[in-house]
Amino acid sequence: MPQKHPLMSDLSRLGGLTRRRFLQSSAAAVAGVSMANCRQNITGPQTGGSGDASTLHIYTWANYTDDDLIAAFTERTGIKVIVDIFDSNEIMLTKMQAGGGSAYSIIYPSDYMVSEMVAEGMLTALDPSQLQGMENLKAKWANPAYDPNNAHSVPFCWGTTGLLYNRDVTPSSPTDWNFLWDNQEALSNRITMLDDMRETLGVALKTLGYSYNTNDPAQIEAAYAKLRELQPHIAAFKTNGFENEILTGDLSVSMAYSSDAIALMEESDRLDYVIPTSGTSLWTDTMAIPSTAPNVDAAYQWISFLLEPEIAKTAVERLLFATANQAAFDLLPDDLRNNASLYPPDEVLAQSEGIQPIDTASNDLFDRFWTEITSA
């Protein structure tokens, strides 16, 4: 899940993509508001539209495709590809629900968002006969909890959430989440945590020895109290926009997605990424076809194309994400396969869990406590 962050923080890196991403998010916001009068858009899915069969519109995270990949696909199929970028699942969902995403035939929701969109009837049930290469997926993703039997989504990449730190300005090397609490005075105003309710309250849950997916109100409240302790020392809740500051040492530790952390570590050897020993969240980003998709055939072709081991392998080499494709993984050079940040060892994975939907009452409790934390 690279580049997940709210509207403004993505402008922190004044690169080529950022302005476009900003405009896009604001367009999504505007589209959402102005479409609100169509009550059917709020309360239910829309039916599919018709589209130009020679063009495929894709809505994805930054750095999940590049020009080479698109050119290869166009060369193979003759289908033109247009890519738009989103930076949080919620922004993507809002745009789709408000009717602003009816051009897209492929979207890249994360695990928990797949469950949510399936529940709302927003994703097409996939036709296995039109997909080639599902057998290439790692066994782990053959039947994921968020979407049994991959009925509506195809795993694309995965990763962990951990602590990215700058060795120059961090007193010692963190090994676990409680590092933040133990060193809160020394790290005061030099920590950022993800602007993500489930992930960040989940850290407090995990630190207390509970599950990310607990439905126990007492545990959720204890996690809130725990995070509240740390809150005065947290500089900001940012999913992105901490990059420059951690590179310069203005921040010591940032909670980050592994994909973002690995990209940043390429830029400086002062940065390290650790997956906390008590476990973390495992996330999966998938490819799915919205129920409004105009060009379903092209969408199936895109998914099958990315399931091809050779294609997936070259994409991973360029874009540095952790592939869910076992056949592609086997083709990777050793240095990538042995990169523990990208592909953590099994004992770490055994401690970790995916974020799954929780019941409505617990979700409301999370909401309330998250608002308390971020508004304090």
Added chain:
Amino acid sequence: MADSSLRPSNNSNWWSQLSDKLAPRRWLEPVLLLGPAGLWLFLLLVIPTLLILEISLVPGLRLGQAAGGYGLGNYLQILQPVYLRVIGRSLAFALGSTLLCLGLGFPVAYWLALMSPKRWRNLLLVAFILPLWTSSLLRAYAWIAILRPSGVLNTFFQGLGLPAQNWLNTPTAVFIGLTYSFLPYMVLILYASLEKLDTRLLEAAADLGANPQQQFWKITVPQTFPGIAAGCLLVFIAALGDFVVPTLLGGASSMNISRLIYNQFLGPTRAWGFGSALSMVLIFAVSLAIALLLKYGDRSTVTETSQ
């Protein structure tokens, strides 16, 4: 046709007929002049605001869920302590930066209007407006570079032997950013007001034995009060709804109302109904401030400077 146009006797008749036909000009003209802007405002301001009002009256409305009936639940939710704290903080940010702008802006405007060399005056004013030519977003990023621990400010402090400050991601940074953003507006409005100050009254007061302090409080301030009120209200309105500065400079400790509204629409909760209710409260607060501005502010200076 060719026949009639040759006969001059028919000419006056033709004119009166034409002016009869054009009688509707009386109402057509204002319609043509105001129509496009009126339509624009109606479609893009009035209708959306009414929609926000409608959504705000549906308690617990969330995207993707069936909407219930109308009610005031969303407005009652605002009364919870956590949200009142956010509103209180927004008011404090707005009020604080207004006072800072006034304190910093008045001397500058006074100097520009009454003491600066006349031939440089316009150039100085332009220099003051110059920062407004760049995007407010870029200016906020510039403040990140200045305020961060290894930034420009701390390098400067170090040179002076002062202790380093980590102001980024604190309310201090928000006050600095808001004051910087809106200071030019304050100065321009105060300048327009001070420029019209009748200096003969100051001379007369001096002749009658008033000391400079008395002159200032008894003459200058009352005479420029409409300008002061206009400047303060304008800065207050702008600072109250500002999103960029608190988001980029405020960090985890400065949630304000516009960030809270953003979170309701694009955050994890996606409570559109509650977000709309918060928006209505903000719209109401700003409308109130504008009403005060129209009543007490110096309208001429506002329109002059906003042009």
